[in-house]
Amino acid sequence: MTDLREILVVGETDDGKLAGITKELLGGAKRLAEPLGSKINLLLIGGESIPLAREGLISGADRVYIADNPAFSEFNSESYTHLISEFCKKLNPVLCLIGHTDAGQEVAPRVAVKLWAGLCMGCIEVRVEPEQGRFIQTRPVYGGKALAEYSSLPGRIQIDTVRPKSMAPGAFQEDKKGEIIKITEEIGSFLTRIRLIRREKQETEGIKLEEAKVIVSGGGGVGSKEGFKLIKDLAQLLKGAIGATRVPVDEGWVPHSLEIGQTGKIVSPDLYIAVGISGATQHITGIMSSKYTVAINKDSNANIFKVSNLGAVADYRELLPSLIENLKVLIQ
Amino acid sequence: MRIIVCVKQVIDPDLPPAKFRIDEQTNRVIPPEGMPPVINPYDALAIEAALRIKDKQDARIIVVTLGDKSSEDVIRRSLAMGADEGVIISDSTFGGLDGFGTADILSQVIKKIGDYNLILCGRQAADWDMGIVGSLIAEYLSVPVITRAKGLEVIDGKVRVERIIQDTIEVFETEFPVLVTVSSELGQPRIPSAWGIIDAARKEIPVWTTKDIEFDLGRVGIKAKRNPLLKLSLVSYERNCEFVTGENTAEVARKLATKIVETKLI
Numbered sequence: 107m108t109d110l111r112e113i114l115v116v117g118e119t120d121d122g123k124l125a126g127i128t129k130e131l132l133g134g135a136k137r138l139a140e141p142l143g144s145k146i147n148l149l150l151i152g153g154e155s156i157p158l159a160r161e162g163l164i165s166g167a168d169r170v171y172i173a174d175n176p177a178f179s180e181f182n183s184e185s186y187t188h189l190i191s192e193f194c195k196k197l198n199p200v201l202c203l204i205g206h207t208d209a210g211q212e213v214a215p216r217v218a219v220k221l222w223a224g225l226c227m228g229c230i231e232v233r234v235e236p237e238q239g240r241f242i243q244t245r246p247v248y249g250g251k252a253l254a255e256y257s258s259l260p261g262r263i264q265i266d267t268v269r270p271k272s273m274a275p276g277a278f279q280e281d282k283k284g285e286i287i288k289i290t291e292e293i294g295s296f297l298t299r300i301r302l303i304r305r306e307k308q309e310t311e312g313i314k315l316e317e318a319k320v321i322v323s324g325g326g327g328v329g330s331k332e333g334f335k336l337i338k339d340l341a342q343l344l345k346g347a348i349g350a351t352r353v354p355v356d357e358g359w360v361p362h363s364l365e366i367g368q369t370g371k372i373v374s375p376d377l378y379i380a381v382g383i384s385g386a387t388q389h390i391t392g393i394m395s396s397k398y399t400v401a402i403n404k405d406s407n408a409n410i411f412k413v414s415n416l417g418a419v420a421d422y423r424e425l426l427p428s429l430i431e432n433l434k435v436l437i438q
Numbered sequence: 439m440r441i442i443v444c445v446k447q448v449i450d451p452d453l454p455p456a457k458f459r460i461d462e463q464t465n466r467v468i469p470p471e472g473m474p475p476v477i478n479p480y481d482a483l484a485i486e487a488a489l490r491i492k493d494k495q496d497a498r499i500i501v502v503t504l505g506d507k508s509s510e511d512v513i514r515r516s517l518a519m520g521a522d523e524g525v526i527i528s529d530s531t532f533g534g535l536d537g538f539g540t541a542d543i544l545s546q547v548i549k550k551i552g553d554y555n556l557i558l559c560g561r562q563a564a565d566w567d568m569g570i571v572g573s574l575i576a577e578y579l580s581v582p583v584i585t586r587a588k589g590l591e592v593i594d595g596k597v598r599v600e601r602i603i604q605d606t607i608e609v610f611e612t613e614f615p616v617l618v619t620v621s622s623e624l625g626q627p628r629i630p631s632a633w634g635i636i637d638a639a640r641k642e643i644p645v646w647t648t649k650d651i652e653f654d655l656g657r658v659g660i661k662a663k664r665n666p667l668l669k670l671s672l673v674s675y676e677r678n679c680e681f682v683t684g685e686n687t688a689e690v691a692r693k694l695a696t697k698i699v700e701t702k703l704i
Contacts, residue, residue, distance in 0.1 A: 137641050210601035212585055215570035219577040224664040227568045249451050251458045253673045258666035299582040304609040332456045344704050363605040377703040390675050399703050413675040418694050432695030
């Protein structure tokens, strides 16, 4: 039996800070914990975690567990799977929330096998039915064309990976007290059969897509690497970030790190400008929480117009230079 | 070397949202008329990855699918692309498998085929989008797994896998056997040649049933589903689009700029 009093959040870091997704999960966990009277446990894996642990507490955790063995300093699917599974066996949480990030997507199914757990990937909402002691998870399916709701099974641990930007972080409580506990015990003998040969971080210039207030994005209709020059000019003028759909990435016009959508990043800017984007659901599902969307496309029937607030039917090559000049005048 | 590739038949992911229908009574997707199901695009890339290895060295590619009679199409397509043999596992007797059940049965099938070096899967299926079956098969078979490959290379009996995650390029190496899931960064899958199609049409495709593999309905069947589906509903992202029009592009640009500034979001 799982313990209804325990909810686990698996933490992640980003540039030495607690990752945004982890704060979101802590906020979500708090809302789920209240009706159940559960404690929120945050598991932090990797070194240098004490300042992060404080950040975890003020972001909503009741207890922070730190696994700071140097063996965990770099993400490794096999060792992380082992650690999370063993930790769950001891804590016995009713719910384990993991970010639907690269690392999260890799470890969650493997942990689920080891724990015979329920598993929902890429959830955009998790609700609790306290009387039944179960959770209801909503996730997009069919590339975002439909939403599916799944129930957890009472008594069995439920593992959910949650999409970034779908849960609101909780309010900071600067004076929040809580326990910080080091996991010092042996890691055990897990197999690491896969050797990392090379890991290269690609530096992206400018603002991060996930944090950008304005995003100018290009799709297959941009047609070439050169075409993205105009996208970049507009993005720079608006102090925004550059994004793309899958086609420009697959064609090699822009790096993979710019991809937005189901297989890329999930964004929620105030203003999203879609240039030469047809509007496949797989892309739309990644921008659905944008406040205001502007579409520029040659084809008046393109699906992107159906999901936009403002549209212009035009060839971007002609429109963008003129739009940029007009905006320059208006912004000054 | 022997490569096993797992493929799945799905509703064409390019189906326009307007034609996508669901039966809310049964929580099922209604197959669209006039648009035949296709091989899951990520699985076509897994076949492509296998073929790129076969282009360089001796390899036998065996394609496996769990499905019904119509799934023969995805096997024939894989054979036409250049795979050597195919197996269909009829899923009707299992009744409503989740990802865990699917992976459990596929791992039994892979065990029965045996003598494999490499197992390839697409990173996720374009229908339920869970992206877990590859990792689960690897767990059930106790083989290492590398997910979301951009490219694979076989060097001296080892496999080297490159992948791109977020802002990072990673290269891994491991010994056989290994399971690798393939992502869209691999590129485009090849188009079957006319000769390939003719050749594929001649091949026998065995259909295995519950008699041919070991399984435990308590582990994989409908009662073993870990997360019952309560509700399936259509989702609309529609907004009311205001079109900016004008005599010429210059006028459209001017009006569009004004409208964008009026939003006060910049």
